[in-house]
Amino acid sequence: MTLLVAIALVAIILLGAPLFAAIGASAMLGFGREGTDLSIVPIEFYGIAETSVLLAIPLFTFAGFLLSKGNAPRRLVRLSEAALGWLPGGLAIVSLAACALFTAFTGASGVTIIALGAVLFPALVASGYSDKFSLGLITTSGSLGLLFAPSLPLILYGIIAEVAIDDLFLAGIIPGTLMVVLLAVYSYWRNRGRTASKRRVSMAELKAAVVDARYELPLAPIVLGGIYSGFFAVSEAAAVTAVYVIGTEFLLRREISLRDLPEIVRESMILVGAIFMILGLSLASTSYMIDIEVPQRLFELVSRYVASEGGFLVGLLLFLLVVGAILDIFSAIVLVVPLIVPVAIEFGIHPVHLGIVFLAAMELGYMTPPVGLNLFISSYRFERDIAEVYSATLPFLLVLLVCVLLIAFLPQLSLFLLS
Amino acid sequence: MGRRIETALMSVLLLGIITLAFLQIVLRNVFSYSLIWADDLIRLAVLWLAVVGALAASREGRHIAIGIVPRYFPRAWHKPAALVASGFATVVSAMLAWQAFRFVADSYRFGDTVLGDLPAWAFQLVMPVGFALIAWQFLAGTVRTLRQRA
Numbered sequence: 001m002t003l004l005v006a007i008a009l010v011a012i013i014l015l016g017a018p019l020f021a022a023i024g025a026s027a028m029l030g031f032g033r034e035g036t037d038l039s040i041v042p043i044e045f046y047g048i049a050e051t052s053v054l055l056a057i058p059l060f061t062f063a064g065f066l067l068s069k070g071n072a073p074r075r076l077v078r079l080s081e082a083a084l085g086w087l088p089g090g091l092a093i094v095s096l097a098a099c100a101l102f103t104a105f106t107g108a109s110g111v112t113i114i115a116l117g118a119v120l121f122p123a124l125v126a127s128g129y130s131d132k133f134s135l136g137l138i139t140t141s142g143s144l145g146l147l148f149a150p151s152l153p154l155i156l157y158g159i160i161a162e163v164a165i166d167d168l169f170l171a172g173i174i175p176g177t178l179m180v181v182l183l184a185v186y187s188y189w190r191n192r193g194r195t196a197s198k199r200r201v202s203m204a205e206l207k208a209a210v211v212d213a214r215y216e217l218p219l220a221p222i223v224l225g226g227i228y229s230g231f232f233a234v235s236e237a238a239a240v241t242a243v244y245v246i247g248t249e250f251l252l253r254r255e256i257s258l259r260d261l262p263e264i265v266r267e268s269m270i271l272v273g274a275i276f277m278i279l280g281l282s283l284a285s286t287s288y289m290i291d292i293e294v295p296q297r298l299f300e301l302v303s304r305y306v307a308s309e310g311g312f313l314v315g316l317l318l319f320l321l322v323v324g325a326i327l328d329i330f331s332a333i334v335l336v337v338p339l340i341v342p343v344a345i346e347f348g349i350h351p352v353h354l355g356i357v358f359l360a361a362m363e364l365g366y367m368t369p370p371v372g373l374n375l376f377i378s379s380y381r382f383e384r385d386i387a388e389v390y391s392a393t394l395p396f397l398l399v400l401l402v403c404v405l406l407i408a409f410l411p412q413l414s415l416f417l418l419s
Numbered sequence: 420m421g422r423r424i425e426t427a428l429m430s431v432l433l434l435g436i437i438t439l440a441f442l443q444i445v446l447r448n449v450f451s452y453s454l455i456w457a458d459d460l461i462r463l464a465v466l467w468l469a470v471v472g473a474l475a476a477s478r479e480g481r482h483i484a485i486g487i488v489p490r491y492f493p494r495a496w497h498k499p500a501a502l503v504a505s506g507f508a509t510v511v512s513a514m515l516a517w518q519a520f521r522f523v524a525d526s527y528r529f530g531d532t533v534l535g536d537l538p539a540w541a542f543q544l545v546m547p548v549g550f551a552l553i554a555w556q557f558l559a560g561t562v563r564t565l566r567q568r569a
Binding site: 012013014015016017018019020021022024025028038039041042043045046048049050051052054055058059062232235236238239240242243246261262263265266269270271272273274275276277278280281326327328330331370 | 425426427429430433434436437440441443444458461462463465466468469470471472473474475476479481482483484485486487488489490491500501503504505507508511512514515518519521522525542543546547
């Protein structure tokens with residue numbers, strides 16, 4: 001019976017039904033069979049109004065969307081180019097760095113490929129990188145920064161796993177940097193010999209780029225400094241960021257008209273509404289799963305086959321790669337994290353480390369056929385056949401796979417900065 | 420019309436939340452003072468924002484979905500798949516609306532309060548109303564698909 005229901009729900013999802021409906025249905029079916037009053041589902045959903053830190057999600061999302069509408073993406077590229085363009089393989093590295101920063105702020109929602117790809121892709125091709133390499137690089141970069149604060153997936157993981165978000169922000173720094181560096185090394189290696197113009201550093205251009213980005217630059221110290229120093233709670237940092245971005249974009253820059261504000265609000269809150277809908281209903285489905293002791297049973301099942309922490313990590317990674325290829329990152333967090341955190345803790349894995357591994361593995365999911373989000377956005381944005389995007393992205397996917405393995409088996413990478 | 424109301428409501432809610440949250444920070448750090456009701460009000464406004472955002476996502480077909488069939492299957496499959504998918508979403512949203520209504524009715528009956536002594540049901544009402552409107556959007560989508568030529 002349970003199996004039949006599960007199969008029916010999966011089938012209906014594959015037909016294109018919104019995920020929230022399937023989650024809501026499974027919660028109602030589960031509680032219904034137990035004889036629990038079904039008003040438990042809206043009661044759990046109401047939990048959204050009882051979690052203070054959730055405030056950070058709409059605020060950071062809005063700030064990120066607002067930034068991406070103005071000229072901030074162009075300024076960020078200019079600054080990275082002035083600062084890093086002299087390196088061998090310069091423009092590829094510029095793309096990686098700029099995209100990572102931008103994704104951290106816009107919450108890995110696919111905005112990066114649209115906002116920065118438009119600038120970077122033609123620039124890469126014009127300076128001699130092959131079309132295929134450039135397409136793969138941009139597609140990969142679209143989710144690169146999600147281990148850096150204040151990305152939405154990090155915040156959401158913290159909320160669901162009940163881990164301090166500031167710890168996650170610290171833990172993501174080294175693994176996130178590792179991904180950028182390994183991809184940069186690969187980009188350099190693949191283009192060795194025919195690397196485009198090795199330009200020299202121009203102090204004048206660097207200075208001009210810094211001046212040009214004078215309003216955007218303080219964001220990093222405000223957000224990161226504020227949170228890491230403990231001066232702001234995460235939701236306070238989000239509020240300050242939103243006020244700062246509104247102030248600079250509308251009062252100082254005046255690149256966006258106030259008349260566009262409602263549409264930007266709408267655009268960004270659609271994403272927030274979609275995330276909160278699955279979040280709210282998964283609060284209910286999770287509470288059902290905990291009622292029927294799914295985590296305990298999962299642990300018993302797993303420990304029958306796996307004895308060590310290492311063995312568990314291997315199994316977990318395989319599982320996460322499959323999850324990442326079918327579920328988007330937000331759904332994966334709200335559905336999977338509550339079930340695996342207790343199991344992982346039993347195996348001696350630090351929940352902060354687990355979070356970084358989880359998100360790093362999900363990052364691969366953005367690029368894994370058949371449903372990786374970045375592949376679609378890229379195919380749509382650059383008008384390429386989806387199969388062409390698959391093959392262009394594949395080598396980058398392999399590099400990131402190496403990173404994920406390193407992150408999983410070297411917990412110090414994540415935990416070093418915590419102590 | 421509905422679209423404009425959503426957009427206006429979301430703008431008011433979001434800007435209100437930002438203003439209030441920022442005001443709290445200033446009060447707390449500069450005047451060592453805080454409005455006791457503000458944090459509760461912000462959290463309720465976030466719930467409202469979430470539901471109205473979800474309604475806007477329904478109107479534009481932007482909910483998170485992993486449709487394999489509409490992407491990879493032959494055209495002939497698309498219409499029946501869309502009918503089943505949106506029909507299912509309609510039914511589930513309607514059931515959620517009904518359960519949410521029962522929840523709010525209980526809250527009304529028990530006289531639950533928020534923000535000191537304001538009636539909680541008035542703030543919770545966004546859930547049944549929002550879910551019902553979401554169901555309505557999916558129903559309209561189902562009817563649109565039904566009328567389409569395959």
